[in-house]
Amino acid sequence: MNLVEIKLENCFGIGKLDHKFNFSQLNTNSFLIYAPNGTMKTSFAKTLDLIAKNDSKSMPCDRVYENRVTVHSVIADGNAISDGSILVVNAEDNNYDSSTKISSFIASKDLKKKYDEIYSELDNQKNEYLKKLKQVSQSTDCETEFVNTYSQTPKDTFFELILSISKVLVTKPDSYSFRYNDVFDKKGNVKKFLEKNQQLLSQYVSKYDELLKKSKFFKSSGNSFGTYQANELVKSTEDNSYFDAGHKFTLSDNAEIKSAEELKQLLQTEITAIVNDEKLKKSFDQVDKSIGANAELRAFKSAIEKDNLLLVELEKYEDFRKKVWNNYISSLATETKELAKIYESKKAELEKIISEAKKEFTIWKDIIKTFNERFYVPFEIKIVNQEDVVLKEETANLEFDYKDPNETPVRKDKNTLLSILSKGEQRAFYILQFLFDIESRKQLNQKTLLILDDIADSFDYKNKYAIIEYLKELHANSIFKLIILTHNFDFYRTIASRLSLNWKAAYMATKNDSRLITFSEGKYRKDVFSNFKQQISNQKIFISIIPFLRNIIEYTEESTSANYGLLTSCLHMKSNTNSIKCSDILTLIHSTFPSTNTQNIGFGAKLIKDFVYETADLIEQENPISEILLENKITLSIAIRFKAEEYMLNKIPNSSSLVISSNQTSELLNHFKAINNDKSIITILERVNLMTPENIHVNAFMYEPLIDISVFHLVDLYKKVKQLI
Template identity: 55%
Template sequence: MNTLSVNLENCFGIGKLKHDFEFGAKKSNTFLIYAPNGTMKSSFAKTFDALSKNDSKNPPCDRVYRDKQSKYEVLVDGSPIPGESILVVNAEDSTFDASNKISAFIASKELKERYDTIYKDLEAQKTEFIKRLRTVSQSTDCEGELIGAFTERDGESFFDVLERVSLRLKDKVDKYSFRYNDVFDKKGNVIKFLDKNEKILDQYVNDYKSLLANSKFFKESDKNSFGTYQANELLKSIEDNSFFDAGHKFILDDGTEITNSESLRQVVQDEIAKIINDAKLKAAFEKIDKAIGANMELRAFQKVVERNNLLLVELKDYDAFREKVWISYLSEMKEHSEELAKYYESKKAELKNIIEEAKKEFVQWKKIVSTFNDRFYVPFKVLLTNQEDIILKQMTAKLEFEYSDSQEVAVRQKGEDLLKILSKGEQRAYFILQFLFEIESRRHSPNKSIIIFDDVADSFDYKNKFAIIEYIRELHNSDLFRIILLTHNFDFYRTIASRFALARPVVYMATKSNEKEIFLHIGAYRKDVFDHFLKNINKPKIFISSIAFVRNIVEYADSDHCSDYEILTSCLHLKENSYIIKVNDVYAIYVARFGKLVGKTIDFGDDNLIDFVFKTADSICDEQLVDEILLENKISLAIAIRLKAEGYLIKKLPDIDLEKITSKQTNELYQIYRDRFPESGSISVLDRVNLMTPENIHINAFMYEPLIDMSVFHLRDLYERVKLL
């Protein structure tokens, strides 16, 4: 990817933009674009993001005038750019999730093949086993339900559970005729019902236990009980009469002797019938049945318990009964269950070795996380909880975060919970982490990706801002990617240009015409603007623009009451002496304050300073192709606007003593004028003077951005309007 040709029309606010970006190791892997707010930054990023998604239903378009024909021709070395080769990084995008890309840079092909070979056979046997189990249980999800019933720790597989449960299987068990999900439903309606109606269920169980205690056959005590389950187990063990044929017999509490299995069965059935038909127990069941019937979603469950009331006793311990039911199902296919469990056991050692090796395959993962944890100043560390599953099962990464506030104990948090407690800047760092995963996954692609960074450092504190800058610099130096950095942060712009050592041809400043056409100019002001001013002080615009800067120096080095400061103030605000100050008077102050100017001359020293300011502003307005970037154009116009406005206000307020106004003279005059002439048609123009000019006149190192972002055309228009007052 050497040439990226962009030809856009009517794309999310971009009226027109045509430009070729020439990349390459001998040129640059990175282009930097400073775009003032509202120029093109977000529109450019949105256009590329739309192209990356290859979504024919939502292509780039004009966001207001949908009927306008849009063009979005983006070519790489003459061919249409593939959407998958584009990545737009926007730290405001909270929806971006690249967890599924982690396996792309940590998966080991050889280990995966070994793992798959073993699991292919295991999965085939499991599939057949599940078919049989589904027939027995009538469950809609045998695997998930079985794991849910018996799992003891996160990450247990079906085979882990089966291996453990197979030790509890029996040769003979009660068979349950109900459909599994009629009692253990997916939505959890039954357990919710049992919890909600615990009181009436307890009454039923207590009545049942009371009947057991008074039975001549069944018994209930504090420690043990002999109920219907135990009786049925007993019947199974003596159903062939061998117990009685050996001369044994049962003697009940009331003296009744039992000498054969049929007599015992009859006693048990009579006692069960006696319990079930008990009036009190029936009344308790009717309450439960009525409560179940009131819930439409429990109709299937109602039919089950109506067929067998005593299931309610078992359901008192829901989880234990669920396990019992599954053991019953598995016991029905005991031989198959034990066979599969043993086969899995025979493969466990080899699988364990593969998993241990897989855990060592995390060099790149550790590097990324180390990069993030070490560089970014955030109150959390990134953790990966399913390392081997990512490699061996190609599962999506499960990330957790260890949150620690100062000296407090670290607490594990999931991503969505973590975001609720992070600051805005910390959230942006979290989102950047997702993009790190995406970028790292692309390192292994045979094709280069174009990465559009959309103000990624905005809202970061300085520590994290430099962390992301350092990471992008590493990408820039790697030659694996092609990068376009978009920003409206002037400090970020200057830092990137300096740290990346970017040459002028790859550093741009964007401007937009009234027709919304975007132009990319060679980037300016990457170094000290004041040094540039001093070297070119003989140019009228720069001479005027330096007045405010030199006045700041005088104030810092001397005071705001010395004569030099007062003269320069009279150049920025109309005072009694403003109209008698010559350009040479101001230049003398420059020379006295800056040794670099000693011996240098200017060509316009005899001009009256105020007239010189207006003449220079007029010349800017007369330029057919005025430079939109130059600071000196904007500062000169701002000073001229201020002086013209004050001239108008002083004329309208002849009784005002200017000597009594010691600060913010323009605003003070404006407030008095507005109070006296509230209906004046000039107020709207004077409002704009107060809004647009202060920061452009009082220039210092922190005022670059508003100066550059301010449109020279707006200032030129305002100057022409003030002249008409």
């Protein structure tokens, strides 16, 4: 991935962007882009993210002007980049979940091979068994249905349950006329119906019990003897050996049963009499009618109409479900015992592998250790299903130990943790998610274009520098190509320095009125004013150094000094402003910065105010005008303020008598508003007051507003202020 060509048109806020990131030419793995707010950063990252996700229903577009044709092309070394080769890292993305990636860097190949070999044999046996079980149960998914019926803990796997139930099989299993899912449907509609109509069901069972009490064969009080017990009795005597031995049954009315056939006939007669009882039929009809025309219960309706007495069993729905499965499994007793035997013979070896698997977390532990050492967050990460991640490639189930100083850690799930963490801590958590994905790509040696969208924003300094250290590691790894986006100029300078980037790989982004995005070579890697001091003869720079010089004087001589007052008069309209010459300022520059003593200017005789206006007029006429140069913006800002204050002082009566010690532009605006309510003029002056202070009162550490503001906005405001005079 040596050359990446990105062409975008009408992608969110980007009108057009066409740029080649030539990594090999600059011998770099990273490009850095400083993009002031509103330029292109979010739109660029979002577009690349959608390209990576490759969802046809959600692709880049212009959300405002939907009829505009969208172009989004990413070409790597002459070929369209695959969606899996792009990863957009955004610390605000709280929906990103990389837990599926964890298995790729913690799974032991040797252990997994052994594990797979055992389970391959077991699965073959299981599949053959399930074919027979499906024939018996007629269930659409008998494995899931069986496991869900008996499972109580995550350790209750199919094989564990088969092993357990193989020890409690019934000798002579019942068979059922209904299909399993007709009574135990997957949506749970039958259960919901029975719960909703519990009263009707209880009435039916109550009437059934009354009939049992009246029966000469059945009994429903004390030690009950109902249809289940009777059927079990029939099964145990159906070979007639009991009767052939001379035994017989004597009923409560003294009637005698001397053969299995007589017993069967008596049982059938008694059951028929109960089922055909008018009161019981009426009770059944009430249940039947409650089902009505419910299409989802049609199969269930048919099942109970064929066998009314199913309702008796269904009063205890879940117990009956287990009973049904026990009978299904028992009907395959030989096969069940054989499968259980095979699994039991492998179980010890599997447990040994699983035990070893829990130890196979070297890379995982290194990642977590690195994260915990670098990032200052109140939690540690744990995987609670380690062996399944390693051996079954299941998604990692992450939990977090939240730590308060001097307190025992408390384990929390992801959602609870996020509700506790601060904004910066949440961002660290989201970054951790991306670390898993990135480490996964490392293990797979997967070449990837990483788009890093302001990933250190809102972090405290400790965590910000942890991110920077990680970026250094990624920058040194040739399988990754990085495009780092930021709107934070301090972060921009720091990254450029820490990664030792070629300045041709550090861009500053601009956007014109047509939404065309261009990347210019970055500037101001170090202290901008150190650079300014070397170019005093440059008109723009001479003007731009005045605010910085005033800050230095403020720190070294106090704000009450004459020199401080002189420089203030170069930034505000004061009584002496019209008499200050550029040579006066040069003298002060030389005395404050001795290294500049050898530098001279050719405009020393010019008055500073006129010189500022003259230089601002030249900037206004530049075509094309540089959107990056700070000196353009500082000069325009000073000229704008001069013009605005000059206008207001001319309009305010007796302005010469005003005493203003601070915030002069704001104070003048308040006085002006008191005598003039022209909204169009006030709007312009308010823009002056809003846009210029941060651009003029600037020191070596805080000049990001200068870079963020558009030079075109300043030119436009300068023109409007000039029109007032």
